[in-house]
Amino acid sequence: xxxxxxxxxxxxxxxxxxxxxxxxxxxxxxxxxxxxxxxxxxxxxxxxxxxxxxxxxxxxxxxxxxxxxxxxxxxxxxxxxxxxxxxxxxxxxxxxxxxxxxxxxxxxxxxxxxxxxxxxxxxxxxxxxxxxxxxxxxxxxxxxxxxxxxxxxxxxxxxxxxxxxxxxxxxxxxxxxxxxxxxxxxxxxxxxxxxxxxxxxxxxxxxxxxxxxxxxxxxxxxxxxxxxxxxxxxxxxxxxxxxxxxxxxxxxxxxxxxxxxxxxxxxxxxxxxxxxxxxxxxxxxxxxxxxxxxxxxxxxxxxxxxxxxxxxxxxxxxxxxxxxxxxxxxxxxxxxxxxxxxxxxxxxxxxx
DNA sequence: AAGCCGGGGGG
DNA sequence: CCCCCAGGCTT
Numbered sequence: 133x134x135x136x137x138x139x140x141x142x143x144x145x146x147x148x149x150x151x152x153x154x155x156x157x158x159x160x161x162x163x164x165x166x167x168x169x170x171x172x173x174x175x176x177x178x179x180x181x182x183x184x185x186x187x188x189x190x191x192x193x194x195x196x197x198x199x200x201x202x203x204x205x206x207x208x209x210x211x212x213x214x215x216x217x218x219x220x221x222x223x224x225x226x227x228x229x230x231x232x233x234x235x236x237x238x239x240x241x242x243x244x245x246x247x248x249x250x251x252x253x254x255x256x257x258x259x260x261x262x263x264x265x266x267x268x269x270x271x272x273x274x275x276x277x278x279x280x281x282x283x284x285x286x287x288x289x290x291x292x293x294x295x296x297x298x299x300x301x302x303x304x305x306x307x308x309x310x311x312x313x314x315x316x317x318x319x320x321x322x323x324x325x326x327x328x329x330x331x332x333x334x335x336x337x338x339x340x341x342x343x344x345x346x347x348x349x350x351x352x353x354x355x356x357x358x359x360x361x362x363x364x365x366x367x368x369x370x371x372x373x374x375x376x377x378x379x380x381x382x383x384x385x386x387x388x389x390x391x392x393x394x395x396x397x398x399x400x401x402x403x404x405x406x407x408x409x410x411x412x413x414x415x416x417x418x419x420x421x422x423x424x425x426x427x428x429x430x431x432x433x434x435x436x437x438x439x440x441x442x443x444x445x446x447x448x449x450x451x452x453x454x455x456x457x458x459x460x461x462x463x464x465x466x467x468x469x470x471x472x473x474x475x476x477x478x479x480x481x482x483x484x
Numbered sequence: 485a486a487g488c489c490g491g492g493g494g495g
Numbered sequence: 496c497c498c499c500c501a502g503g504c505t506t
Contacts, residue, residue, distance in 0.1 A: 175501035182492060183501085216490030219504080253503045273501040293485060320501060329499060330495070357498085390489075431490060469491065488505080495497085 137284035138342040142308035142315055148338035149318035152325070158187050160317075165239035165264035166197050172256045173220050175273075180324070186215055197237045200228040206465060209393050213466020218392050223251030241265050254300075262316040270303035271316050272296075275323025280306065281355050282327060285344035289356050329355075364434040370397040372442045372475070373410070373418065375449040379458040380475070381414065382465070390431070395465040397440070397474070398456070410443065414456060417446040425477070429470040440474055 157180070159171035170190060174183045190211050194200040200208070205225055212221035227249040231237055239260070240246060246257035255276075258269035272280075280286070280302050281295070288294035308315050326333040332351050334340045345351040373381035383398040385391050400409050410418045421442040429436045449458050459465065467475070 172501065177489085177500055177502060178491080179493070179500050214491075216492085217502090219489070220502095223503085251503070255502065259501070271501080274499080275501065291486080324501085392489090429490090431488095433488065486506085489503095491500105493498105493500090 137302060137344060138339070139305070141283065141306050141339055141342070142311070144338040145318045145322060146308075146311055146314055149314055149321060153314075153318055153321040154324075158184055158191075163263060163313075165260060167191065168264045169239070169252075169260050170194075170224065172259050173224050173251055174215065176220060176256070177217060178215060182215070186211070197228050197231050197239075200225065201232040201237075205393065206395075209395075210466035213394065214469050214472075218394055220251055222387065222393055223249075226250050227252065239264065241267055243269050259316060262312045266313050268307065268309060268312050270300070270307045271319070272300055272303045273320060275320040275327075276303060278329065278355055279319055279323045279327045279339075282332070282345040282351055283339060283343050285348060285350055285354060287350075287354060287356060290358055295355075365437065366434050367402070367437045367439065369400045369402060369439045369441060370471070370474070371400055371406075371410075372397060372424070372440055373414070373416075373445060374442070375445040375458060377449075377460070379449065379460050380464075381445075381452075382457055382459050382467075384455045384457075391468045394468055395457075395459075396468055396471050400441075406441070406443065414452070415450060419444045419446055424474070427470055427474050436470075438470060438474065 157171075159167045171183065171187055174187055174190075193207070193211055194203060203225070205222070208221055208225045209218065212218060215221075230249060231239065241261055243254065243257040243261055246252050246260055247254060252260070255272045258271040259273070261267035261269045262271065277290070277296075277299055280299050281290075284298065284302055286295060286298055288298075306319075322337070322339075326337050334343070334346050334351055337343070337346070340346050343351070345354045371381070375381075381398060382395045385394055385396050387393050398413070400406065406420055407418060410416050421444045424440040424442060427438045427440065429438060452458065464475075
């Protein structure tokens, strides 16, 4: 299947990149290892257009690896709120501290060393050494996978070893010895701008004449669609507990799991009585102020139906330490997007 | 090898 | 509504 795949693509790809590639992304100027690393982590499963504002704000607050390592975890999480995949932020922070402790803040230049850091796999490690240091290394992000799968007419289903294994072998074959930084950017740019998932612009592609999919008119069928399974439904009840001053009680979620490490609204088990639960969990007496409009939130593998209930504190707010805290409206930490939407809904803003 | 993690954008 | 996106970690 891949034996008749093209042998070389770098020359044509680089010539195209010089004229049509992306040369003004924020992490390209200046292109330090720290900036490339942070960008690569943010760009995992997240589109460029979404990342740019987060990246610039992150760099303004944490300009180098020492600043990031010295920061509080909450501060890092707050700058990630809304980006999703919060394990990325926890890993980024942990890796920054290890880089400072073990490497004096200087990035190692080998794929193997970088892969030993949390959150950095083979493709991200390759992108960092290629882009920051000009070291030869293949990458295989979503763009490169699609470009190479089409070039070699890989018909296996994405997400399987039958798909990934030949792609890594071909990624190694195509990665040139020279202009490694530009090549890495070029194959991603081709995938992002011409060799797109739908409606690939083959007429403008510098590799069309050697692309097996194009020559066989398979470019619309490769990559094959992923198998999709029915999305499970889940429900939860969240409490909007407000005190007299309009502050809201938030809970820091455990590090693992959904929204790990983020502040959010406390959840009440469905079977628990509201008053008993608040008494035992928070040590407060409350008045039930009624249900809010349920909110749906779609995750990749399930859909969450959030039943929110407004609860008024009776008496004085206790000072709480640790996993629960009272937050004034303008002092809220970063929240998961649906929780932020819930608190910002018109029915909420009236009395909070 | 397969399942899991979050939110946004585009068709 | 559907699918995918500069993937990696866990089991």
